[in-house]
Amino acid sequence: MARIAGTTSRTLRHYDDIGLLKPSRIGHNGYRHYDQAALVQLQRILLLRELGLGLPVIAEVLGNESDAGKALGGHLKWLRQEQDRLNRQIASVQRTIEAVKGGGELMAENMFDGFDHTQYKDEVEQRWGKDAYASSDAWWRGMDAAEKVAWKQRSQQLGSDWIAAAGAGIAADSAEAQDLARRQVEWLRGIPGTPAAAPGGDVKGYVIGLGEMYVADPRFSANYGGESGAGFVRDALRVYAEANL
Secondary structure: OHHHHOOOHHHHHHHHHOOOOOOOEEOOOOOEEOOHHHHHHHHHHHHHHHOOOOHHHHHHHHHHOOOHHHHHHHHHHHHHHHHHHHHHHHHHHHHHHHHHHHOOOOOHHHHOOOOOHHHHHHHHHHHHOHHHHHHHHHHHHOOOHHHHHHHHHHHHHHHHHHHHHHHHOOOOOOHHHHHHHHHHHHHHHOOOOOOOOOOOOOHHHHHHHHHHHHHHOHHHHHHHOOHHHHHHHHHHHHHHHHHHO
16 A cells, blocks of 8 residues: 555554554454555645645645545646646747747747746735736736746745755754745745735735745745645744845
8 A cells, every 4th residue: 555655654654553444354364455545635735745734734725625525626636737737837948949940039928938927916906915916917928038047947946945954954943044034034025015025014924924935835835845844944034024124
């Protein structure tokens, strides 16, 4: 079972110990046996783990949604949307590579297919207001292709540096972590529509709150290597905000 699911027997035993995945029965020899319902449960756990959720949150999600078919149907819909978006991004990058190597002209509308920021329009307006979305949308659309590429590269590098620092096990209040926090705040200040960019905005509250969101929302935590990495970012940002903002 562990081999087929791409996990370890130790992990399965741990899931049993914490009540997340109980075997259907345990044989006289101590072997754990899993029936169809248990296999479905394991699949749901692994899917949620890939979203960056911690085990306590997964337990809560599974407890709140007892209809496995309905839950998996929703997850399948999300996976297909992600598949479509990634396929479009792959094709976009391939076209860019071909244009760069062949000396062809780069077309912005082709380069950024699959990088659709408007999918979060409703959520942004609900969280921070319509003006926040309108300002940031106008800022993004006002960039030329080279500026958009540079901004994305800067964002990806910042995320990679956070993941590397978290993996190195350095302290959140260390000089290296605080330099990363400084870069993160400077990056946020460059995005119109956010409290970090607005004159007189609550930059400190915004940065601390955003750090909490990095941990709570798997879409954000995935950018920092999962919940643990996002927790490191949150702690470093809080230290920086308390001392400098």
